[in-house]
Amino acid sequence: MKKVLSLFMVTLVCLSSLKAQDLGVHQQSKTYEWPANPEVREKLDQWQDQKFGMIIHWGLYAVPGIIESWGLCSEDWINRPDSMTYNGYKSWYWGLKDEFNPVNFDPEKWAEAADQAGMKYLVFTTKHHDGFSMFDTKQTDFKITAGPFANHPKANVAKYVFEAFRNKGFMIGAYFSKPDWHSQDFWWDKYATANRNVNYDIRKHPERWNSFKQFTFNQISELMHDYGKIDILWLDGGWVRPRETVNEEVLSWGAPIPEWDQKVDMPAIAAMARKAQPGILMVDRTVHGPYENYQTPERSIPQTQLPYPWESCITLGNNWGHVPNERLKSPDRVVHDLIEIVAKGGSLLLGVGPKPDGTIDAEVVKRLQAVGEWMNQNGKAIYGTRITEHYQDGEVFFTKGKKGEHYALARIAEGEALPETVSWTGNLPAKGTKMTLVATGQRVRWKKDGDQVVVSVPKAFRKKHKTYPALAFSFQSND
Structure with missing residues (x-):
C-alpha cells in the first residue's frame, strides 16, 4: 500500500509540475565576450561545425518519472501533494538512491541512437541540482556507485557514457550543476530551504561556503582528470554566481537574490580545467563574461540571427528527464527547428531522458531515426555552415x-x-x-x-x- 501511495503522489507531482519547468528556464545573456585563448577559439570553431547535439538528463528523478530535481525546491511555484510535508518529500526523494538500479544500462545503444539521428556532440548530466552524482566521485557517497547499481561493470555511468559517445566521434560535454541541494554546505539543515539559493548567510559562515567551493572544485577536477577527453564543461544553476553579475534575466526567474555573493571561483575552476583539458569550452550559463564561451537560450529560438556562438537547448518531449507517456515532438518539428537555429547562427541541443532501467524509449529512438534520415540526405546544408546576411x-x-x-x-x-x-x-x-x-x-x-x-x-x-x-x-x- 505504501508503494502504491508513493506512486500516486509521484503522479500528482509530475502532473502538477509541468508548468514549473517553464518557470525554471534559463534564457540567455544580453552580451557576449569572445574568448582570447587561441585554443579555446579553435575548439569553439570546431564546436560550431557540429550544429546538432544530444543532452541527456538522467538521475534519481527517472525512478518515479518526474521533472528533474525541482520538487526539492520550496519556491511558491512548486506544487507537491498536500498530504506530504516538505521534509517528508525530501526524505522520500533522497531515498530514491536505494531504488535506482538501471540494470539495462547500455550506453552504446544511446550513442548509436544519437549517431543515427545525425547528432555530433553530447552533453551528459554528471550531477543535477539534487546533488546525486552520476559518476564515481570521491567527495560524497550520494552517487550512483554507492547504491544497488554499485556492482554493475558499468556502474561509473558518466565514464561509460562519455566513452560510448567518444567512440562514435562525438564532442563530449559534461553537464554539472553548481548548486548542490544535498550538500550540507549549500543547504544546511540548520536552516529552512526557502528557495533555490544557498540557505545560510555566507558572510556569517565563510568557512562553510569555502568548504562548498572546495567540494565543487574537487568534483569538477575529478571529471576533468579521470574521464578522458572532455570538450565542454556545461555549468547549470546560473543563480550561483557573483552578485555583481545579477541582471534582469536572473531577476525574471522569480527567486529572491541573496545579499551576498555565491561565487564558486570560476577563474580557479577554468584554469584547472584548461590545464587538464586544453581548449575546453566553459559554458557558465547566463553568467556573461570570459566563462560563457557560448550562450544557451533554453526551450526557445532567438527572434533574430546572432553573430556569436549559441545553442538552443530544447526537449524532445515536454520534460528534460524521463516522464511516462510523454508527448514527443515530431521529426518534422525537430528538423524545422534545427534549420531555423542553424540559419540564425546557433546549434540545436535536443533533450532526451532515459528510463530508470537504463534504456531509451523505443518511440524516442524511432523519432531520432526519422530525423537522421533527413540529416543523412541533407546534412551538407547544416554541418560546418555559417550564417549569411540574408538568412x-x-x-x-x-x-x-x-x-x-x-x-x-x-x-x-x-x-x-x-x-x-x-x-x-x-x-x-x-x-x-x-x-x-x-x-x-x-x-x-x-x-x-x-x-x-x-x-x-x-x-x-x-x-x-x-x-x-x-x-x-x-x-x-x-x-
Whole structure:
C-alpha cells in the first residue's frame, strides 16, 4: 500500500509540475565576450561545425518519472501533494538512491541512437541540482556507485557514457550543476530551504561556503582528470554566481537574490580545467563574461540571427528527464527547428531522458531515426555552415559553407505534399550557376523572375516522397 501511495503522489507531482519547468528556464545573456585563448577559439570553431547535439538528463528523478530535481525546491511555484510535508518529500526523494538500479544500462545503444539521428556532440548530466552524482566521485557517497547499481561493470555511468559517445566521434560535454541541494554546505539543515539559493548567510559562515567551493572544485577536477577527453564543461544553476553579475534575466526567474555573493571561483575552476583539458569550452550559463564561451537560450529560438556562438537547448518531449507517456515532438518539428537555429547562427541541443532501467524509449529512438534520415540526405546544408546576411525569406532559410557554397532550405509544413516549385527572394544564384537538390545531388532547373528565384522540384523526388520535412538546394551566389 505504501508503494502504491508513493506512486500516486509521484503522479500528482509530475502532473502538477509541468508548468514549473517553464518557470525554471534559463534564457540567455544580453552580451557576449569572445574568448582570447587561441585554443579555446579553435575548439569553439570546431564546436560550431557540429550544429546538432544530444543532452541527456538522467538521475534519481527517472525512478518515479518526474521533472528533474525541482520538487526539492520550496519556491511558491512548486506544487507537491498536500498530504506530504516538505521534509517528508525530501526524505522520500533522497531515498530514491536505494531504488535506482538501471540494470539495462547500455550506453552504446544511446550513442548509436544519437549517431543515427545525425547528432555530433553530447552533453551528459554528471550531477543535477539534487546533488546525486552520476559518476564515481570521491567527495560524497550520494552517487550512483554507492547504491544497488554499485556492482554493475558499468556502474561509473558518466565514464561509460562519455566513452560510448567518444567512440562514435562525438564532442563530449559534461553537464554539472553548481548548486548542490544535498550538500550540507549549500543547504544546511540548520536552516529552512526557502528557495533555490544557498540557505545560510555566507558572510556569517565563510568557512562553510569555502568548504562548498572546495567540494565543487574537487568534483569538477575529478571529471576533468579521470574521464578522458572532455570538450565542454556545461555549468547549470546560473543563480550561483557573483552578485555583481545579477541582471534582469536572473531577476525574471522569480527567486529572491541573496545579499551576498555565491561565487564558486570560476577563474580557479577554468584554469584547472584548461590545464587538464586544453581548449575546453566553459559554458557558465547566463553568467556573461570570459566563462560563457557560448550562450544557451533554453526551450526557445532567438527572434533574430546572432553573430556569436549559441545553442538552443530544447526537449524532445515536454520534460528534460524521463516522464511516462510523454508527448514527443515530431521529426518534422525537430528538423524545422534545427534549420531555423542553424540559419540564425546557433546549434540545436535536443533533450532526451532515459528510463530508470537504463534504456531509451523505443518511440524516442524511432523519432531520432526519422530525423537522421533527413540529416543523412541533407546534412551538407547544416554541418560546418555559417550564417549569411540574408538568412530568411518566409519558410526558406539560408546557410553558407566555408568554401562559399550557398544553401537554401525550404521548410515544408508537416503533412503537406511537396510543391512543384520553391521560390525565394534574396541570395540570388550567380548567373549560369548549377543548382542541385542536396538530398540527391541531382541538378534542378531554376529561373530568375525579377528579384525572385523559382526552383523546380524534380517530379521523381515528389513521387517518391509524398511528404518531406524540408528541401535543401545548393548553389553559388552573387551575394
